[in-house]
Amino acid sequence: MLKPQNEMKLILKSHSVNEGFARVAVSAFAAQIDMTLEELSDIKTAVSEAVTNSIVHGYGRKIGNIYITCGIYDNNLIRIKIRDNGCGIEDIKKAMEPMYSSLGGDRAGLGFSVMECFTDKLKVYSKPGKGTSVILEKRVSIKC
Template identity: 60%
Template structure:
């Protein structure tokens, strides 16, 4: 299925850019006239996905994060957050609530939060090559 409209942007994995990413995605999603709750859900999920890249993918280094946001038929919004960081050894384990590689200061709830706010989430990763998180949300009629 081909997207109706798409935007793509790349930025360094600095924590100050997390707010930019969530705001940019929300601004793009606004064309579908989502509810405030839907917009808040999208912003929260994007925030979690970008924060995962910053904290886990690149750890103590700076790398690039790419966000692609697309609209498809029937108001389906797809958001892809991708990095070329360290990758995830075991995606199923990483998606379990409370699992973290970020030390004691991390709750290990990032993927659980994303799953609770989006209609669908898919994670693909290769150790040493990076991770791609796809978030899907159906929005109200345009």
């Protein structure tokens, strides 16, 4: 991956109240590219899902750090990495199945489906006991 033209890093605690802050902070940084409101909402939604996964699944009842990196690359590519040092995912393929949730209850099991739906590329790296990294990529159009 080439060097980003611009980049920001953010560390936040896995309190659920930070979900709103995380998606708004990332979208505020990404908004320096003059994209459509629809594309900005896509980014917000995908980030919200990834951060929620770290809070709900990665850390569960514990509180830990969530590391977010957002880079802007050539040709209006936005790349966002969301990493946690939580419990990790045993079976990534299964976790990414639509409507699958290891927790049940009111979790719809659609987090990864939504991330896939609103971005161009989604990569998930995880090691049980070590943590999970989610990389989201989106190429946006320049508004004329």
